[in-house]
Amino acid sequence: MINSFMEQAIRLAVANVRSGKGGPFGAVVVKDGRIVAAGVNSVTTANDPTAHAEVIAIREACRILNAFQLDGCEIYTSCEPCPMCLGAIYWARPDRVYFAATAADAAAAGFDDSFIYEELKRAHSERRIPLEPCLREAGQEPFRAWLQNGNRISY
Numbered sequence: 579m580i581n582s583f584m585e586q587a588i589r590l591a592v593a594n595v596r597s598g599k600g601g602p603f604g605a606v607v608v609k610d611g612r613i614v615a616a617g618v619n620s621v622t623t624a625n626d627p628t629a630h631a632e633v634i635a636i637r638e639a640c641r642i643l644n645a646f647q648l649d650g651c652e653i654y655t656s657c658e659p660c661p662m663c664l665g666a667i668y669w670a671r672p673d674r675v676y677f678a679a680t681a682a683d684a685a686a687a688g689f690d691d692s693f694i695y696e697e698l699k700r701a702h703s704e705r706r707i708p709l710e711p712c713l714r715e716a717g718q719e720p721f722r723a724w725l726q727n728g729n730r731i732s733y
Contacts, residue, residue: 579611580654580676583606583608583613583652583654583676584654584656584676584678586604586606586613586616586654587604587605587606587616587631587654587655587656587678588604588656588678589604590604590605590606590616590617590618590631590656591603591604591618591619591631591656591657592604593618594618594619594620599618599620599623600618600619600620600621600622600623600629601619601621601622601689602619602656602657602687602689603618603619603630603631603632603655603656603657604616604617604618604619604631604655604656605617605618605631605632605634605635605653605654605655605656606635606653606654607635607636607638607639607648607651607652607653607672608651608652608653608654609639609643609648609650609651609652610650614638614639614642614643614651615635615636615638615639615641615642616635616638617630617631617632617633617634617635617636617637617638618631618634619631620634628662630660630662630663631655631656631663632653632655632659632663632666632667633662633663633666635653635655636648636653636666636667636670639651639670640670646670646733647670647671647733648670648671648672648673649671649672649673650673651672651673652672652673652674652675652676653667653672653674653675653676654675654676654677655675655676655677655678656677656678656679657677657678657679657680657681657683657684657689658677658679658680658681658683658684659675659677660681660684660689660691660694661691661694661695661698662694669733693706
């Protein structure tokens with residue numbers, strides 16, 4: 579079963595490239611032995627740098643399942659997730675992620691995200707895109723409001 583889901587993710591990635599609609603990445607979300615949602619990379623067609631296959635599949639699966647977490651789900655992706663997708667995966671909390679190609683394979687094809695991992699190790703002000711703190715005290719107000727909200731849904 580695992581191989582058939584992975585094969586589907588890979589087929590989606592290949593079809594996406596051949597169609598000219600996006601990059602060589604595909605992903606499927608599986609629950610109870612069936613595909614709930616799928617996604618392909620559409621960064622350039624959607625003009626959306628977050629339109630990675632895993633993010634699209636997660637968004638669609640959450641919509642279909644009417645949930646903000648993917649409990650009981652598995653994600654099959656044609657390539658090891660990038661840092662952004664990995665963050666989305668951890669927030670979605672699937673049970674497991676399977677991947678085919680590695681980050682090194684992606685880098686060899688021109689999709690090298692290792693610089694992001696290096697950037698995260700740098701001080702905010704020393705990054706290629708510096709992060710500058712401002713109005714920190716005012717920035718606490720949303721958290722105070724959150725903590726006071728008796729109807730909040732924790733995640």
